[in-house]
Amino acid sequence: MPSAVSPQWQDKASGFFSSSGVKLKEAGQSAGTFVGEVAKDAKGNVAGVAGKVGSMVKSRWSLLQQPSTKHAMQERLISAAASTGMLFRKGYSGTKDKVVVGKTKVEEVAKKTAQKSKTLLTDIERWQKGVASTDVFGVPIQMAVQRQQSNKPVPLILVTCADYLILSGLNSQELFKSEGDKKVIQQLVSLYNQDSNASLPEGIDPVDVAALVKCYLASLPEPLTTFELYNEIRDARSSINVMRNILKKLPTVNYMTLELITALLLRMDARSLGMEMAPIIMWQKGHRLEYYKQFWNQPAKTLSKENMDSTSNLNAWDMLDEEGEGVDADASSLIPLDDGLPIDFSAIEEDEVEKPSDQPRPDLQRSIPKQHLQCTSQFPLVVSTWPFLEAVRAAWRAVESGFSAVDAIVEGCSACEDLRCDGTVGPGGSPDENGETTIDALVMNGVTMEVGAVAAMRYVKDGARAARLVMQHTEHTMLVGEQASAFAISMGLPGPTNLSSTESLEKWIKWKENGCQPNFRKNVLPIDSCGPYHLKETGYISQNKCLMETTTRRSSHVGLGNHDTISMAVVDKMGHVAVGTSTNGATFKIPGRVGDGPIVGSSAYADDEVGACGATGDGDIMMRFLPCYQVVESMRLGMEPKLAAKDAILRIARKYPDFVGAVFAVNKNGVHAGACHGWTFQYSVRSPDMDDVQVFTVLP
Template sequence: MPSLISQQWQERTSGFFSSSGTKLREARQSAGAFVGEVAKDAKVNVTDVAERVGSLFKSRWAILQQPATRHAVQEHLITAAATTGTLVRKGITETKEKVSVGKIKVEEAAKKTAQKSKTLLTDIERWQKGVASSDVFGVAIEVTVQRQESTRPIPFILIKCADYLILTGLNSPSLFKAEGDKKLIQQLVSAYNQDPSASIPEGVNPVDVAALMKYYLASLPTPLTTFELYNEVKDARSSVNRMRKSLQKLSSVNYNTLEFVTALLLRVSEKSQLNKMDSHSLAMEMAPVIMWREDKRPESYREYWRHPSRSPKKSNDFETATPWDLLSDEGEGVDASSSIPLDDIVQVDFGAVEVVQCLIEHHNAIFTDAEETSSQVMARSYLSIILSTLLLFLPLLTAAEAEWKPKKFPVVVSTWSFIEAARAAWRAVDKGSSAVEAVVEGCSACEELRCDGTVGPGGSPNENGETMLDALVMDGVTMEVGAVAAMRYVKDGIRAAWLVMKYSRHTLLAGEGASAFAISMGLPGPMNLSSPESLKKWSDWKENRCQPNFRKNVVPANGCGPYKPKDGGIDVSTESCEMGTIEYRLPPLVGPHNHDTISMAVIDKMGHIAVGTSTNGATFKIPGRVGDGPIAGSSAYADDEVGGCGATGDGDIMMRFLPCYQVVESMRQGMKPEEAAKDAVSRIARKFPDFVGAVVAVDKNGSHAGACHGWTFQYSVQDPNMDDVQVFTVLP
């Protein structure tokens, strides 16, 4: 701080100390003889107490005059002195008010004043020695990370806040923009300064948690982008390559923390339809606390617990007043800080705003370097593992689970040997896409390739020769689901399901309504979903008298219809006639070559899981039939706290058991993926011994396993330990 300001501050403070005793004497005289009697009875002379307090402060002042300590403690001493002034004035006021009450009240007020004065002196001693060893706010980020004694190169407070927001706050309106509850934020600041590893209490408004993150970043002595790189980073905002190279000059802690924070902002921006905070809005709010010039420190963020420039008139104003307010005389109309400009007017640095917006919108490209060395690849792979652990959720760990373990993220798991679909999902998630986005990319690739003729357009005709699509996508973080069923005229099933999740409050749309919605949201259509192959398959089926089909108890039994209910008993050649038994179709109409639903689960780099399915249903199904493909819990299910599941097979039977929901709940109860998968399949087989189907399970750590019944099942996997997709075979 400049010497002029220091001199002004010293003069004001010295004047305050010298006037404190005089003001108390005047207050005592105005109180009259009765106050004197009370003071005598209580053996406490308020004037003497004030003089002793002043004497103590003067003795401490001599220490503070030393050049080595003056600058470091000056700001804190302002606050301490101002607080003392308020307490003294408060003591005067209380003395006047307590005259009619008696000496006991006066004694209590005096003791309270003396005790608080001792506390203030302790605070001065604390700051005289430097920042407390447990403090987080206002401490260099490298020091904070070093104190953590952890392999995680990011401050715990940011990790805790991000965890909390991922779980409860991404949809909160005006996130990182709303001011928040200043009193609560002050309490959280105090809590983290005492215990840097503390957890955020349940029920805290996500807006307050976001504001806490902003204040922490603003309190850092230097910005994440550093003063040295300010101009270089700002000049690189129009080029992803230049930005990437500039940021690589940061220290590992600054780089990792910047990547972590902007990754969270990217996730927030993805929910902009709900929280009203797109990348530009977030950049406007966060740029001042991420990137600033050396002479433009974000001082205005002190307002999170202080009201600017207002002299407190009431006792309850104490905690919200600024130090200069408290040092000013109550009768003065001039702001005490008027002669010491604090530059409270926030000037928008649009260059910094553009930088942060660039980091959000191009996050995956900027923080991914195709030219990394092998050691850098290992380091970044390790960072991805850390980030996935940090942002997964707030784990409720037992003592045995408390030790941190790296996880194998990202992970892609898909039913069947649909290798190109798994590769497409892997390319997306490996570049930093979210789990939902990767699932959509993977299933969409399968639709375009018409995997085995049972996914996407041009396959599995119904009785009328028409191809219709079912699809589902589910976000394991938010538990949101979007699905379409029996959709005509639109070839992009999985993208239509994603649009339902993004742009409606519904879970499932069906038939022509689903088609109309998808087209209105921008998907191409209407179009004919049949293909020469599907029409040939349908023609051959018609020549075979429409056999086999999914009809029962109708006539004609061996023809193409029109069908009518059959009179009389059940034909024992195709059905069981025993009362109370379960019906089975002979032979099975579902097999690996006429009903290969793709069901995919993806865990992204942040450890979040999503699932999706796409199918054109059972071949020669009755028009209007909806299978298990668009049914959450049957074809697929995901919960970030546990894991996910995908299923394929005879959907008409499997949807009655919700096998994927069962798998996830079994893993929640402690079963391993293999145990959970086998248990879900066996529950169906006990009731329907001739059914064919399979499930694949993946837990939150990336472990996977499959189980099947009635056929040999394969599923595809890729994780960081694999050079390419691997196919696993499961026997019934």
């Protein structure tokens, strides 16, 4: 317990014990009065009995003096004396019993008051330390995450609610506008205060689940965006870049939680966000919403189908006396959860984090089967095509710090763009026939299945960041060409920029001097020199001839040095999956060409329920088969990653025996594998059980 108790707590404790003392004194006085009245009543009863006996004795005595009745009266006198003795004994016994009852009541009141005093003092001490019982609502968010049995940096109650809403309720724009059923919310609060790992009852309305999310956020002693950043966030509302930098100042738990909540709010319009959610996510000191306090000040109570519609629970601390102790019961003040005191985390014992088990528990964490060869011990996990070590390290730093899978994808692919990995990613490489470099990129969120992509983008070097902007700020999936560039620049990315480099221009000049060989044209003239080109034949060209020329020519100029896209998959600490790609395409491509890099299902694909895939190689061929979509769907049907990857490659090889390409597959449990055709393939992996990035080699 902290060494110093705040004045607020001292006042509340003093007030309680003062009221307890007054109550005890009043109880004693009442009991004393009761005993006095009992004694007085008993005394009156005894006097009355004595008077009656005296009268009876006097009358009997006068009769006794008469000789005729002397004998009979002697017998009656004996009987009366016996009756009188019995009355005396009965009156005395009744008086004694009443005194005992009065004394017992005084003792019971004193004992009950002392017990409640002790209980409340214990609760005050526990709240002072910030670890009262198992409560989830009203507890600082960092503490809630610290003591839960999970490695997820987000409160489990929000993960549970998010999973439920994603499966059942996110299609409604009105979802977060309702306050839900008050009784149901109170019962859910009680449920999670008792067991933070509890599952939501079957058949519950998504509106009530959304209301529970709002109730939890409003119960935090400090808003999700913190008091410290309130003014900065308010002043930066008109600038996305400034806002992004401010939000990066948030503690990891707050940032990850905010990102989760934001993902749930994507369908809400701006006005609804401002009116319904802003006051719950951020507020100034002393300006929190009072409406929700009625929900989280609830005792823990088991929630079941039988009591889902029961009456509202009462807070046991609201009244000193229990129900039925009298209408004059003294009400004690509520114990505040947001007392403003800094929490002493050193005073809290950390619970041992539950290790992933062999039996999957989708409501808590992803387990890792131990029987597979290439298997990570736990999340997060980063997998990428080729030995792009720095790109994988950049993604790992982001996801290991608690950022989302999507954030890590963008960081990793952007690092590769900045480094110009192998000259085939980012600016300064792979010139087209005109000597210009363009960018293709894709980002996919495996939770929401949202995709953003840019293709043949000119003058903007940040392909992955532009793709994420398309995903997050448009209803489209892909933007292309100069219009994609204009959009990216309008959203704050730097540009316009010349994407060519000295190296790319020198390569292009040599290619021109070599008669523009090799190139990607077919069935045109001239064959061995640069254009302009025209049709080789005006008549019918057989399909077999096209296939033959395609397969023989491609094998000669598609290889590691001019065709290796970065395709990356990330599984974050919450078990959520995302993928992304970035490439400057095939060297000496025909201007306007778009390869498989920005094509969802071809270069990459992710589904939170299954896993992810990344691909590289001859994109013009591979996009006809959507190999990554095939890999993920094969894993959904129960196929292991190694077999799923091999199957997808063989489907292409049966039609194009000379094609070159590769895929990697990773399932939701972290098992990964690769397959290739026409070349030796390498992919990179980083997981918690590795000291650094490891490169895996796959033979054709």
